[in-house]
Amino acid sequence: MNQLSDRKFIIIGVFILVGLAYISRLFYIQVIDDSYKLDARNQAFRYTTEFPIRGYIYDRNNKLLVYNEAAYDLMVLPKNVKNIDTLDFCELLGITKDQFLKKMKKAIMAPNSPRKESIFEKQLSPTDYASLQEVLYRFPGFFVQSRTLRKYPRKIAAHMLGYIGEADKHTTEKDTYYNEGDYLGISGIEKTYEKVLRGKKGMHIIMKDVNNRDMGSYMNGLYDTAAISGLPLTTTIDADLQEYAEMLMQNKIGSVVAIDPSTGEILAIVTSPTYDPNLFVGRERNKNYVQLSLDSIGKPLFNRSTMASYPPGSTFKLIMALIGLNEGVLTSQTRYPCARGYPPLGGHPKCHPHGSPLDLEGAIGASCNSYFSYVFKSVIDDKKYHDTYKAYANWREIATSFCLGTKTGSDLANELRGNVPSIAYYDKIFGKGSWKASTVISLGIGQNELGITPLQNANLVAIIANKGWYYTPHIVKAINGNPNDTILDRFKVKHYTKIKDTAVYNTVIAGMARAVEAGTAAALKIEGIPYCAKTGTAQNAGKDHSVFVCFAPKDNPKIAIGILIENAGFGATYAGPIARLMMEKYLKGKITRPDLEKKMLETDLIHKDKNAKVTKQQ
């Protein structure tokens, strides 16, 4: 009998063992294994994202540049799609059954999944949305997500503003804030100010029952977060000036940048040809994108103002003059000969016919290649350095302090650095110690490997206008109405060049003033506003680029402009008049030379070859 009562231990042992096994199993499925939690979340909750309103963008006078319009994405969670009347649904959306099946397949296949919601139909119009919304309950698994689309009332500044695109896998891996398909700034200030403009997404948790009916918000919205709207930006752009400049630049390839030298604010930044920013919004976007990218001559998608590197050409002669004066190897009275070119090297670089010899002012006015080759040689062979390398390093350092060969650091997206060749570069090309001033002489006239973006070009003019300093050129003036936002602090730091002697600048400025009073730009005077300018060309494999730099008024300059028109020849022909009209527009608000305006508006440098052919045929 005693033996039998011992069996209680075995029985109790079995009971406890089973209990332990169950508790371990519970520990596994409740604590260790997360898949059940995920399943529960997917099946009992619907997470809806509340997309914030993206910040509006204004011009410097609070004129609206970018606003939002509501759009509705039809979303699908394939797992929950069951027992729907497919034909009815297709008819509602105006798609065929084949399209429906294709879309469903896309929603199920990687990177999507039956358990993941994805976009079924993008950007329904408000009217489509309204009619769909009423019957959507009949189609479980489908729901509508509201989004905002960018709208551009003035169709200007496409490159500067940039566009919005959808986050791809790469983006979502880099920044977990984004889910695939979220909108974000891809280029322009939409990109550089993304974090300011985007605001913060909100999340709503809605409970569902087994039949996929909404059962209200989870915990009365305790865990919901509201979307926080993005902040509005006030740009430095003058919309009217920008629009005017774009009009003048139409049918020409090139770029204009206008800066207020006293603040570094960019007043207008034009890349031509440009496009209507509205084309990059909505369902036609991809089609439009392809179409624009097919234009291989105009390349409207190419943002020339910051992405194109041109030889600085005659603008650089101003810098050469400054360096020469500053180094003491040049005075305003220095005269050099010109024999349709630089005599010591047998007439290379070449020059156009003009009186000879010229003094500095005359050389600036005539943009003499020979003169500035002499200046360059005198700087590099400067006795005080005893050494070509030291002299070149000094020259390069000064050039770099004018923001050449280095990014300006503006808030425009994707800025090119440009180029001022380094010693190491020439050593590689010519061999160490095997090159000297005459080897690289055309650097003095802004050719050779020198590269400069239109933005750098305009900044250069601003530096001369300011006599030796600049604020980093920038496009945003205020964030949420606050000009003192810390993000903008870096635009309030004055940068000085290596040339600080204002007398040096005065000499060059006097030369630029002469060019307007009686020189190459004499035909482009503005009544009542004396200004400074330099016309020129930038040598090019094909026809030279037309270049014009200027600032106005001469004293206390309010606007500095750098303009380049590709393959347009002499600066005073096209580039000059456009810059002149812009200055007058900005400073006076009206145009006193409608003839010039009309001529510029009608000039078509892109289609002229085609037009010529057509004329011949007739």
Add this chain to the structure above:
Amino acid sequence: MQRSQSNNSIFYNVDWITVLTYLILIFMGWLNIYAAVYNEEHYVITDISQKYGKQLIWISTSLLLAFIILIIDENFYTAFSYLVFGIILFANIAVPYLGREVKGSRSWFRFGDFGIQPAEFMKFAANLALAKFLSNQNIKIADYKNTFLSLLIIGVPCIVIMKLQDETGLAIVFAAFIFTLYREGLSVNYLLLGFLAVVLFILALLINNLYLFIIIGSLCTISLLFIKRNAKNLFIIAAIGLTACSMVRGTTYIYDHMEDHQKIRIDVLLGRGTVDLKKEGYNVNQAKIAIGSGGFVGKGYLKGTQTKYDFVPEQDTDFIFCTVGEEWGFVGSSVVIILQLFLIIRIIFISERQRSPFSRIYGYGVASVLFFHLTVNVGMTIGLAPVIGIPLPFFSYGGSSLWSFTILLFIFIKLDSKRLQILR
């Protein structure tokens, strides 16, 4: 004076720890039924049209029953064991013919809104009869005849409920009495045989039968190397081997003759073939999701989403444990299991302190039945047991089961309180 007064009290010598555990479990159960059927439109807890309101009636009547059981003289239970067994067995046989059919089930007597399921009461009646039979001094369970008779007391109700009422879950519970029989001297060989049968049943469904035969054959051969090779041992091993092989064949036979829904339940448990989580695998999968999503501390009372929004079927009755798991998490579900086990083991200890074999055997019956319910009910929600519709003691919604468990337990509490008086 005071002492004799307390002697006469019906609560004298009642094991309060057991009673308290019972009350705690019932209270927790009711809270969970409330959570399982919780609906913001019916926020009044006592609303009778709602299940938790009804359950409140079941609870109060259960307490009344417990009180009555404690009042009734302890000798009643020993004296009328067979009579009670006979009456309830008769009721079970009669119910398919007399009761009204409800939702395809023929196991209910209906009284308006309320129903009684006599099969639930068969448990304590069979337990009484078994205790009565085995406590007979002349009975030795090792005797084949007596083994057979005790199996009859268990087997007849089991077959009646399974065949006449088609309530597999309620019928299978009678297997729990194997623990009582074991405690009272049933040969270990039977248990080993039973264990072997279960293992082979599972293996036979998972592994190709031919391989299984080969494995059994080689195991028998290998075991010959380790024991004395005489005629007797040889015979035993051969017998075991043949039995095992016939069990494997038998499994296939049994499986083939099962009903489809039973086959599916077994397939789901063993993960055989492809289980469609939308159909046959739905219950278990949803149960696991609900419990699994509870995490360590659960989502909080009334905050379960899986159970509240009807993802889990039968969440207030057989799947009530899902609510526990989801809302109270690992901590809560462990507490429930531990409390239940505590009660069961407490009953075993109390049984062992009985001088009367009747009380001891009855106690083991109570513990065994509770343990069986706990194992199968919780097991099916966490995928460790096949889906068999039996309630979780004190938790699941339903009057019959609550009454049944209360009667079962309180007869034992009454017997225990008189342990000094009852000798047989």
